[in-house]
Amino acid sequence: MSDPSSKFVIAPSTGGDGLTRSVRGTDHTGAPQDINVVEERPLTIFLNGQEIVTAMTIGDYPEYLALGFLRNQGMLADGESVLGVDFDEELETVVVRTDGATVFEEKLKKKTRTSGCAVGTVFGDMMEGLDQVVLPQTQVKTSWLYSLAAKINQTPSLYLAAGAIHGTVLCQKDRPLVYMEDVGRHNAVDKIAGWMLSENVQAGDKIMYTTGRLTSEMVIKCALMGIPVLASRSGFTAWGVEIAQQVGLTLIGRMRGKRFMCLAGADRLVWDADLAAVADDKGKRRSADG
Template identity: 25%
Template sequence: MDKTFQIKVSKYDGKHSKVVDELAICEYPLNIFVNGRHLTVLLCTPEKLEELTVGFLIFHGIIKSYDEVKSVKIDEKMGRAEVLLNCEDIDTSNYLKQVLPHNFNEQDSTEFFSHIMNSLKIGRIQNENVHVKGEIIYDLMKKSLSYSDAFRNTGGVHCAALCDGYNIVSICEDIARHNAVDKLLGKAFMEGINLKDKILFVSSRVSFEMVFKIARFGVPIVISKSAPTYLSIKFAEALNVTLVGFVRERRMNVYTNPQRII
């Protein structure tokens, strides 16, 4: 299925206008069914749909490993992902709501993060052996952004890449930044890639939910072309995650745990 479609656009430059051909990114609805039960619909870029489905199920706590998946069948024409699990009983309640306290106030962040980490049964990331050089960060960010024709031609997708400190190991893209990360995580689980010694590069801003995603899998460094939110910075701090933002040209901001940037 095509990711982009050609359209006619009237371009204005302040003085003149002309009709030109441009590319628009496809927005594709994917309905996810688990053991015959309709779970959700995701609006996404129509590629790596199996990886997106697996990543979504893992993040929402419906499966804990790829071994629990019996089969995933994608019907692109109908926009369906049919997942069969090895177990019949599944918990389809919202995983994020399960671990977020209902009476959360940002001023009470210490208790908030302790609650989440206890709910997820995760501690602070202890891996201090993962490092990356500043010069390599600039190069890897440039490579991850140049990977995508859709990004260059439309500006309408986000990229997410896993790196080992020197090279890109895996890369995915999607119209939604969280889908791009879910595709990447799903692909890693399907291929048995160890995430605890990898670095996540993203083209989007870093939200609390994105740090929440990677926290479950022990990724020690997150690097973004854009800005992090205040809550994502505080959560990364609590988790001992190194958070880097505004990687542009030869500049960047290191918000937490700068010891991993050498």
């Protein structure tokens, strides 16, 4: 069978590229064993001359992460020109340069710690702009959802090589396009947002798939990016569901084998799948929460 990752625009890493290291430990029998563990390193993001945040990340696609973070925090305005994105590997910094002024001192004082892994943060006015969100009523075939879940769960990835990581996949119909991973699911989403901004990719016909929980932060980021559908093998938080219902986002979780639950936006779904042809979940290669 062909490698599913060969059809991705950006496929996940499978190790061997500096994102993991070998560590010797002792297993349950008392025997020594070497295993691969994910690297975690700081990345400081600057917007023009202002330091914005230091994120803990696995270190791949730092330019996309910086662009996406700033975009998802509302620090890059629509139509604002990005003049350059400069990554300094030695200093572990990314500087995003724009043609606009950067004055975010007050905003930076109002941080809200979220339930995301790796101490995800969003700012105090995280709901700003949600009341202006209008998501397209693009139909979503249930056959696409089953196909996407099967392809994504069978794709070689850094998670399968080392664990301790989350994945987020940008999809179009039944095709996974860009597969990003990181220690925090919010970082993986920001990398996708940065890629979309860099490549001028439209969001209205896309589906976002995440291996992690469907939290308020995931829903907010997805909605502000203009993506109308968010799906996961994992479960929901009540606030995430409430926000999805408010903004008209289709929220699908607990995707296992033939089953899933849609708690918001079911009017987009087209029930075309033949469940008799869908394989049962007999222990997929990914766990429910990344």
